[in-house]
Amino acid sequence: MAPLPLVTGISPKEGPPGTKIIIRGENLGTRANDLIAVEVCGGECSFEWQSKNKIIARTGINGQKGKGDVIVTTLSGGIGSSTVQFRTYTETIGPLKESAVWVEESPVQSLAWGRRTMATSGYHTVDDPLGLSMEGNDKKFPDDLREMFPENSGDLSRENFSPCWFLLENHHGTSFEDLRAGYAYLKRKVEGQKEGQLSFLKTHVGAVIDQLDTMMNLKKKMDNDGDVDIAKRVHNLQDTISKSIDSSHALFDDVLKRREKADNSRAALSVLNRYKFLFCLPTNIEKNASKNEFDIIVNDYARAKNLYGKSEIPLIQKVLAEADEIILEVRKELHKKIQEMPQGVEQQKRFVKSLINLEIQQIGTKQAEMLKITDPAWDAIASRAKYIEATFKRTYEEFQEKEKENLQKDTTKRDPPIRVLFCEEITEIASGQFPDLWRLGQSYFTGELRGVNEPKPGNFKQIILNAIERFCSYVRAAILPQNQKYSTVTAWSFSSSSQLNLFSTWLPTCLRHLRISYASLIRLDLPNEALDIVLKLIDELRLFCLTTILKKAIDKVKKLHEKESWELSVIEFPGATSLPAKLEELLTEALDEGQQMCLQLEVRENPLFDVPNSEGHREISKIIETILECFSTVLEELATERSDDEIQQLPKQIISGFPTNSLLPHSINLNEAKSTISSTITITWEHRLLCCLANAAYCNKIFINNNLSNLFVKYGYPVPKLALENSRSNVNMVFGNLLEMYVEHKADPLVSTIEPSMYIVSHFKWDGVEKFDNLSPYAHECLDNVVAVYSEIFAISPFLLRPILEQIIQTIAEELARLMVSVDDFNVNGKKQATLDIKMIRDVLRLYSNERAKQSFNEALDAIPKLTADENKNVETLLVSIKQRMKIQLMCLTVVNP
Incomplete structure (x- = not known):
């Protein structure tokens, strides 16, 4: 039970019926419906509730006159009390003054002659009877006058008129001399009225004389007829009087009936007005x-x-x-x-x-x-929730129909796709409708809308979750139709891949709309369970947007072979072209766009890759691996593409950095090397193959581990270690395939010329060698071919010398071992010549000989019969002499770690 209402102040404190008053106090009602009645001086009055401390009321006509309490009654507190009182008084109401009561229209008494006026209205403005001006004396209604004259009034038209009240009220500031002058004026006015009676007789003297003559004639006639029976005369007079009375009744009955009817109507109107x-x-x-x-x-x-x-x-x-x-x-x-x-x-x-x-x-x-x-508030909540879901469904179906119609029209690529417009529309609906539903529910649970039944918090929570889940399902079906895990809504599939590609460029716009809607839901202070549904969709869209951006990079990587200019621009790895740098540019562009659109966190969003080995992490790693696999394929395609018609001169600026100063012998002038190489090197298939080998080696050793890893760290991505390792394996496999291709291309012709060159002289036999003074022609040719290959590789990428030359030299050593083992017999010069040739080739190619090559060289020497000390000395002496003569030619093969 609430506290009783208490009135502590009113304004004004007095007035006639119909006065507007302001009531102030405590516990005057919790709301408008809680206020039942307001009584002033015991009478009901109309009211308007403003607050629990303020009411505006208008006094009625059925209250008592004088002072009375102001009582407020409420549903919650009951009948209250008052510490102040209001005074009700009556005042003369004229036809031009607004009044809340019925005005009696009967004529007022005129002071002159004591007769009633016949004017339609008895109300007139009464001047001051003393003839004095009242402008300087403001009228007052002090409490002491009412207490001094409780039964009187200062109104001239009242029967209880009090002259003292009148003077105190209207002339409290008038001087005594003025009052005396006013008294003289009133006295003269009364005397003038008496003179008016005499003037009236003078004016109507003829009628008065006629009346007197008639009375005299009547007296004479009665005197002359004195013998007539008095009873008869009285009877006749009685009849005459009765006839006069009947005639008067005939004249005034209608008037009296009308007056009675008017009185009845007035009484009925009074009742109607009271119970209006x-x-x-x-x-x-x-x-x-x-x-x-x-x-x-x-x-x-x-x-x-x-x-x-x-x-x-x-x-x-x-x-x-x-x-x-x-x-x-x-x-x-x-x-x-x-x-x-x-x-x-x-x-x-x-x-x-x-x-x-x-x-x-x-x-x-x-x-x-x-x-x-049962519960009207809950019906309102349920109807609004159903309307929201119906609106989502209707919007989804409308935009599906629009897309079908739009496919038949020619639209520019600049226009947003229908799905983007749908995403904007449905997020605006969610941002506008969810707050209304939530506020309605909060009003229900706080008691503002609660009826006699208990609230249903669990049901309302489920309504919110269902509405948000439905919203996310429609957005997911339109933007992520390939996701089949959510079957509540039929997927909005794409009609073609071109439509999907066009829409994918607008994914960041859809993500922005969804984030705006999510921010509006956060401001509602919804439960985390509801917000997590939208957050999950945002994470899926962020991941899908990121994967779409990276997948676009796959298509661009597949076309990198068109941008290969064979420019040797990698300083740290000579021979590598700008192709890896172009790959890095594509990845930088994709990762930067993805970082801005998808990785930058907004309100209450979680990092996209906060969970190690998550599904998103694995998907991104898979795409990165696909990108690098495509790059490996591009390298292999560039290396295997052979066309003799596509030979062009290598521009000087492309090869200007190789060989570098650190790779050339100190005795060779760098400028001379540049001019020599640039003037002699042309882009052939072998050169392209070597550049692709250098690119593969560069990617395996430096680019993937350093450049790409740093790139992911720079833009806030987790480093896809497994993808990078797999990519290194792929690049290494490509390197092995290309290396085998190049070695096969170079080694087979080189090795196949050894035996023909060895037996170029007809009927040549090792047991028929006649002289021993120089290196054999096949040895010269073999070394010259190796130097040619060396020069070709060195001009492109010195880093490729060892892996390529080791394979070629191993093949040469195996061929020499086979040839020496197949010789039946050697004479002395033959033994020395074969030993000289094998040792010369072995010593010159020693730096690029692997263990297997060294073993093959030893097998070739072991196949030659043993030399004596003198023969061996002779061979060593000639070997030194030949090396001295071929110093310039063989200098390149003696560079350590080129």
Whole structure:
């Protein structure tokens, strides 16, 4: 039970009926519907609730005169009390003065002649009877005058007129001399009225004389007829008087009847005016219901119930019963309006409040049993939730139809796809509708809209989760149709790959719309379980957007062979072209775009790769691995592409950096080397193959581990170690394939010329060698071929010398071992010649000989018969001499770690 209402102040403190007063106090009602009645001086009055501390009221005509209490009655607190009083008094009401009471239209008494005026209105402006001006004396109504003259009045037209009151009220500032002059003026005025009587007789002297003559003639006639019976004369006079009375009645009966009828009408109007609120209540309810002003209906109905609910008068009970029937229809209409959508949440809340109040007020009536609404607030929540889901579905289907129609039209690529417009539309709907649903639910659970039933928090939470899940399902079906894990909504599939590619460029726009909607939901302070549904969709879209950006890079990488200019621009790895740098540019562009669009965190978003080995991490790693596999394929395609018609001169600026100063012998001038190489090297298939080998080696050793790893770290991506390792394996495999191809291309012709060159002289036999003074022609040719290969490799990439030459030299050593083993016999010169040739080739190629090559050289020497000490000395001496003569030619093969 709430505290009793208490009135502590009013303004003004007195006035006639109909005065507007401001009432202030404590506990004057929690809301407008809680305030039942306001009484001033014991009379009901109209009121308007402002707050629990303020009410505006207008005094009625049925209150007592004088001072009285101001009593406020509320539903929650009951009948209150007052610490202040209001004084009610009456005042003369003229036809031009606004009044809240009925004005009696009977004529007033005229002071002159004591007769009633025949004017239509008896109200006139009365001047000061003393003839003095009252402009300088403001009228006052002090409390002491009323206390001094409790039974009198200062109004000249009143029967209880008091001259003292009049003087104190109107002439409290007038001097004594002026009052004496005013008294003289009043005396003269009265004397003038007496003279007016005499002048009246003078004016009508003829009529007076005629009356006197008639009376004299009557007297004479009666004197002459003295012998006539007196009784007869009296009887005749009585008849005459009776006839006169009947004639007078005939004249005035209509007037009297009309007056009686007017009095009855006035009495009826007085009753109607007194109970006007009650009799007009049914009509006012219907009129306000048509205007949707249900708050007024609640207030009027509660007031009528409070004032007349306990009355036993049949007419009042009949009117209340009619009002109850209308209220029943209003309740039905309100229940329908609550569930009608669309409408604003504030309007829906007003309807719910009005319906709850009407149901509470109608408890105990037979109409209450005819319609029982369990929980109107919950019906409002359910209807709004159904409307939101229906709106999502309708929007989804409308945009699907628009896309089908749009496919048949020619649209520019600049126009946003229909799916993007759908994403914008549905996120705007969510941002606008979810707050209304949430606020409606909060009002329900805080008690603002709660009826007699307990709230259903679990059900409301499920409604919120279902609505958000439905929203995310439609967005997911439009943007991520390839995701089949969510089957609540039919996927909105793409009709072609070109449509998908066009839409993929607008994915960041869709992500921005979804993030804006998510931010609006965060401001509602929804439970984390609901927000996580949207956050999961955002993470999926971020990942999908990132994978789409990276997949675009795959198509660009596949076309890198078109951008290969064979420019040797890698300083740290001579021979490598700008192709890896172009790959790095593509990855930088993709990673930067992905970082800006997808990795930068907004409100309450989680890092996309915060969980190690997550699904997103694995998917990105797989795409990176695919990109690098495509690059390996590009390298292999460039190396295997052979066309003799596509030979062009290598520009000087391309090869200007090789060989570098650190790779050439100190005795060779760098400028001379540059000019020599640039003037002699041409882009052939062998050169392209060597560049691709250098690119593969560069990627395996430096580019993948250093450049790409740093690139991922720079843009905030987790380093895909497994993808990089697999890519290194792929590049290494490509390197092995290309190396085998180049070695086969170079070694087979070189090795195949050894045996023909060895036996170029007809009938040559090792047991028939006649002289021993120089190196054999096949040895010269073999070394010259190796130097040629060396020069070709060195001009492109010195790093490739060892892996290529080791394979070629191993093949040469194996061929020499085979040839020496197949010789049947050697003479002395033959032994020395074969030993000289094998040792010369072995020593010159020693730096690039692997263990297998060295073993083959030893097998070749072992196949030659043993030399004596002198023979061996002879061979060594000639070997030194030949090396001295071939110093310039063989210098390149003696460079350590080129």
